[in-house]
Amino acid sequence: MNGLSIWLKVVVLVLGAVSYASHAEDIDIFAGDADVDAGLPNIIFVLDNTANWSRQSQKWPGGNTQGQSEVRAIKLALQDQIGKLNVGFMMFTTQGSANEDGGYVRFNLQALTEDAYGQFSQVLDTVFDGINDSIEKRNSNTAFGNLMADYYNYLAGSNQTYNGSGTPGSLADSEGYTTDYSLFKSPLSTLDVCTNTYLIFIGNPSSSGPTDDSSSNSDRLRALYADAGATAPDALAGGAGSPLPLPGFTTTTTVEPGTPLGPSGSCWKNSEQAQCSIEENAPGGKCEAFEDCACVAVSTNTSGCITTGKPDNRTARFDVEVGGSTSTTVTPTGIDDTTTGRSFNLDDWSKFLFNYGIPVTVEQDDTTVTQHVSVVTYTIDVFNKQQNAAHSGLLFSAAQVGGGRYFQARNEDQLVDAIGGAVSDILSVSTTFAAVTLPLSTTNRTQQDNQVFIGMFRPAPGEKPRWFGNLKTYQIGLFDGVPELADVNLKRAINPLTGFATECAVSFWTEDSGNFWESLGVAPPPRGQCLPSPGTSDWSDLPDGPFVEKGGAAQMVRQAASRGLYTVADGVLAELNAAALGSQTLFDYLVGIAPGINAAGTFEAMPEEGRRPSIHGDVVHSRPLTISYGGDNGVTVFYGSNDGVYRAIDASNGAEKWGLVAPEHFTQFERLYDNHPMIQYTGFVGDDGPDYERKDYFFDGSTGQLVLYNEDSEVELAYIYPTMRRGGRMIYALDVTDPAAAPTFLWSKGCPNLDNDTGCDTGYAGIGQTWSTPVGGYVGGYLAGDNKPQPIIMFGGGYDDCLYEDTADYACDANAKGRGVYIVDGATGQLLRHFQTDGPVVGEVAAVDVPRPIQDGLFEYAYVADARGSLWRIDFTTLSGAYPFAMTTLAPEEWTITKVAETGNRTRRFLNQPAVGVFRERVFVAIGSGDRERPLESNYPYSEDVQNRIYAFIDRPAAPVPDGGISPVDLDGDTMIAVSAPSPDEELPEANPLLGTDGWYMDLPGTGEQIVNQAAIGGGRVFFNTYQPGGVNTGICTRPLGIAKGYGLSLFNPELTEGVEIDGGGMPIPPVIATVRLPNQSPVDCEGDACPPPAPGPVITICIGCEGFKPVEIEPEAAPTRKRIYWTEEVDG
Structure with missing residues (x-):
């Protein structure tokens, strides 16, 4: 027997005083609980808003960038969850110096009511519309460690990593702060001690893989372990020892040539190549049904064009071509990579959050005690043409040690599926x-x-x-x-x-x-x-x-x-x-x-x-x-x-x-x-x-x-x-x-x-x-x-x-x-x-x-x-x-x-x-x-x-x-x-x-x-x-x-x-x-x-x-071979 339905916790087990009968049996475990108000699960989306969310080399399908599809997918996945959960939203800070790579609260954690969903939708729409604005994105080589640290700081009500420097004040949600924008205000309360809290991390790979985390980020995590009376069990960035193992992959690179579609429909001057591409991508053009399609070079087909006279007045057709691409795919080797993980802390943070959680002060029996709210991490690896082995391995590890699941998404539909799958897990009833x-x-x-x-x-x-x-x-x-x-x-x-x-x-x-x-x-x-x-x-x-x-x-x-x-x-x-x-x-x-x-x-x-x-x-x-x-x-x-x-x-x-x-x-x-x-x-x-x-x-x-x-x-x-x-x-x-x-x-x-x-x-x-x-x-x-x-x-x-x-x-x-x-x-x-x-x-x-x-x-x-x-x-x-x-x-x-x-x-x-x-x-x-x-x-x-x-x-x-x-x-x-x-x-x-x-x-x-x-x-x-x-x-x-x-x-x-x-x-x-x-x-x-x-x-x-x-x-040990005893039709322990 395993698991307990939510209804059993809050409906069946309502009698308080204990008596001890002698006629016990194993089903008595279903009556061993007290009646509590479990509350709604807390889900905080953490979006990797680096410039990798709009890399052209990914050839992201559908006409939008990866980042636009990501915020649309969040919006779609939550539209039927009104009243079922609490939701929040965090991103990388985007202002200040390049080194100020912490996180900020874009939407404060709150119950997903009809009004809250409308407000959150407006936030997501703003991100969608400004996807390439500098205030919405960071540079592509930003490490994940400080973003995770500020997720912890937010839930714990601690100072932001850089005391608010780099936070875009016009975008941050002031309700998430005690002091704008240096000190977070924890959204957790006593009720959250009995409520699960979840992190859904949506990551976009860089062409060069994850960026190394800083030693200061590792020091912060070590300090939290020390506060919890423990030591970091795995090597952190900049340290020595054995890190969390990442799954090993082999990478295969494939170069796909472009596909010619023939000459452009109109004649153009040499300087009008961009206008040619616009026309061919418009309805009726050769590019209408394709992604990454453009006028690329002067065609040998000059029928109907001006081919004599002054050079500046001459026109020609352009060759229209669907762009080629370089694809990278990764295949699991089945052998763990025990060295690469030493450079990154994303999975180490998720492991800490899952195992030690966030301290919350609770009044119990007239005594103030500190309880810990565990955080379960889900990760969604978003890419199309260019998967990165180290990035995928890191996100896989973060979900694995964080108690959640790892998803991949190559298009917007798969993004909706992945987010929906994570939310479904969180809302599910154990049996x-x-x-x-x-x-x-x-x-x-x-x-x-x-x-x-x-x-x-x-x-x-x-x-x-x-x-x-x-x-x-x-x-x-x-x-x-x-x-x-x-x-x-x-x-x-x-x-x-x-x-x-x-x-x-x-x-x-x-x-x-x-x-x-x-x-x-x-x-x-x-x-x-x-x-x-x-x-x-x-x-x-x-x-x-x-x-x-x-x-x-x-x-x-x-x-x-x-x-x-x-x-x-x-x-x-x-x-x-x-x-x-x-x-x-x-x-x-x-x-x-x-x-x-x-x-x-x-x-x-x-x-x-x-x-x-x-x-x-x-x-x-x-x-x-x-x-x-x-x-x-x-x-x-x-x-x-x-x-x-x-x-x-x-x-x-x-x-x-x-x-x-x-x-x-x-x-x-x-x-x-x-x-x-x-x-x-x-x-x-x-x-x-x-x-x-x-x-x-x-x-x-x-x-x-x-x-x-x-x-x-x-x-x-x-x-x-x-x-x-x-x-x-x-x-x-x-x-x-x-x-x-x-x-x-x-x-x-x-x-x-x-x-x-x-x-x-x-x-x-x-x-x-x-x-x-x-x-x-x-x-x-x-x-x-x-x-x-x-x-x-x-x-x-x-x-x-x-x-x-x-x-x-x-x-x-x-x-x-x-x-x-x-x-x-x-x-x-x-x-x-x-x-x-x-x-x-x-x-x-x-x-x-x-x-x-x-x-x-x-x-x-x-x-x-x-x-x-x-x-x-x-x-x-x-x-x-x-x-x-x-x-x-x-x-x-x-x-x-x-x-x-x-x-x-x-x-x-x-x-x-x-x-x-x-x-x-x-x-x-x-x-x-x-x-x-x-x-x-x-x-x-x-x-x-x-x-x-x-x-x-x-x-x-x-x-x-x-x-x-x-x-x-x-x-x-x-x-x-x-x-x-x-x-x-x-x-x-x-x-x-x-x-x-x-x-x-x-x-x-x-x-x-x-x-x-x-x-x-x-x-x-x-x-x-x-x-x-x-x-x-x-x-x-x-x-x-x-x-x-x-x-x-x-x-x-x-x-x-x-x-x-x-x-x-x-x-x-x-x-x-x-x-x-x-x-x-x-x-x-x-x-x-x-x-x-x-x-x-x-x-x-x-x-x-x-x-x-x-x-x-089961792998056999190097020992005497076990002989079969007697086959019965059922196979059981």
């Missing part, structure tokens, strides 16, 4: 998401198709139980040589401010739906803010952007003419009907043809066509499962949502193939229909009583699978195993071998009731909530009559109520549910073995197919962890001797379980699947401790400061068993290496630093920091994510959802690290490692049929979830 999945390729089982399926949800305002949810699809694209999440049009999909979709992102399957959302009364109103307008209504599903309820599978279900919904009755699949639910009203509500109760207690509005807008519920914990069927059968996606339906979706078009409703959930639909009782969140007085209950869940767990392919890479057998997580204690088994048909019900096992053991299947009275996703496969010792391996599935016993106890000490006893591992015949459901463990097994089993030296598709071992902190190995074979080992398969009655390791500290919980990597005779088992169901500062991981750890345990399953049996390794003991920061004088580690050890562990550095999902191993590294409450807390603003971090440590040479903070915060998604083939092209500015089909491109291995939705490319 929440669950997990991602990529389907395996049907032609190459080591690759995934380039499809990223993302389950989403949005908590409802007013603590109502009916939440919006969706499943959306994106892809991976290359941007400046870097893989990023892209939308259907191969445009960047993620807003760096929120970590979620941009306003203009379009997920696959999404279609234009006109004004569908305009009159439905959905709160908050899902009105799009994509700029420029995509040509569809703001209330359309297209583009769906960051709105959970728009587009995707939810739109396809709404628009479906019919639905195939099923349930289980008398042991077989049956069509769902009103009788099963006990009410025609509930049945009509579930299928979407009738409304439910809305938040106001009346019926929710229904659209003129289609099904109710809330038909698709939240996907909170269910990780989508994909099966690639091969041939012409495509990919099907399976997942559960908390509207009560477990779905199969056609990945080609988003259409719902069928849905399953479990009988165990029938009684929960009335609450969804009534939208009442409200959800009881932990942390607020009043949330206990008849009007509040814990949130209901349905098929909220992830889905296991067992898929067998034939020689043609087509599915021969496909079984899936949905789980319920908090929704119940059952596991279902469905045969989905035929993708075109409804599934066949195979079996279900477990207990039908959450709170008692009535009706439990034989052998399952000890099962808990089914959190552990079944793992399917084959073992050598479980055979059919024809000696072919029979399918099995394995899953942990699940979650027990004893784990609800909010105490650091492990509170479960021998009566706890979920203590053990179930191994079941995958086809019949026959219980083959149940192995007891010390504590509940909440996470998945990790199965191992040992390479000897290749894999045979059979499991030899499996690893599992329990909540008490124990790590277990299940043996399906015995290995002996040296690698590649002698192997003996075991029959089910001979299978064994052994505790191989444990942590003696009972405050550390293992609730996740171990990540396993096999390296010859060693098996690396990586697992982290934590409790994601305790996310608040009041919960024990934070309040009692539990020291959680990541462990990488080395098991040697082929080693001889000592007399007396195997003693579990103490994961916190002397045979485990404690990872620490290397000393500067420390020698490089030996080639095999783990020789003779049982592995290593690392303490998580943050207070209450915990690992909240499974790790992943790839490229010789282990990747994992953590969560801790809090973050930057101003004390008067909304508390964030918590700090999410991503870590990546070498398995073989780990070093202490602080991790990378993930954009948006909140509960992170698990890391997903996938190998995909990318389109061999950069995203293009096109839509629909105008877009060329993507060509095959490079194959890369990436991790999604290692740093949120920012894909991280």
